[in-house]
Amino acid sequence: MATLSEAITSSLAPGIALTAVIFYNSSLQNRFIYITGRMRDVNREARQLAASSDAGARARLESLRAQVTLMARRTRILRRAILTVYVALISMVVTILELLLLVVVHPPGLEGLALGTFAFALTAMATAAATSWTENFLSQRTILEDVRSSFPDAPDLREGPAE
Numbered sequence: 001m002a003t004l005s006e007a008i009t010s011s012l013a014p015g016i017a018l019t020a021v022i023f024y025n026s027s028l029q030n031r032f033i034y035i036t037g038r039m040r041d042v043n044r045e046a047r048q049l050a051a052s053s054d055a056g057a058r059a060r061l062e063s064l065r066a067q068v069t070l071m072a073r074r075t076r077i078l079r080r081a082i083l084t085v086y087v088a089l090i091s092m093v094v095t096i097l098e099l100l101l102l103v104v105v106h107p108p109g110l111e112g113l114a115l116g117t118f119a120f121a122l123t124a125m126a127t128a129a130a131t132s133w134t135e136n137f138l139s140q141r142t143i144l145e146d147v148r149s150s151f152p153d154a155p156d157l158r159e160g161p162a163e
Helices: 004-050 055-104 110-150
Strands: none
Touching: 004 055, 004 110, 055 110
């Protein structure tokens, strides 16, 4: 039977992973808040432009519509990543509880179950990271659209700076 100090020691890895999950969740939440705030700003600008009859305003309005569409996709992707991180967070907490229960009761198979929930949590984190990675690519498209509408005569920025 494991001692209490051994149980605490074996709980450190999931505990440290739990901290990482919490920090990652905070980062994703901040990105989500930033994008939704930016969407509000763009929508405010769009409402002002909608009242204008200027041809340049119409072109900018179309660009803003494209940007809002991209940002809406980004928020949906981030929301999926955040929900996946919550699954990882719950799995890490369950893993820690399973490891602590091993000290008290030591039922057969609980060690394997703890390993399984820990592996599930890591898989959920990898899934969340891959999901948020796709949002990162969309953020570049949003920026390019904004720059394109602000500087219509500028060279294509996807290629990088001109030499």
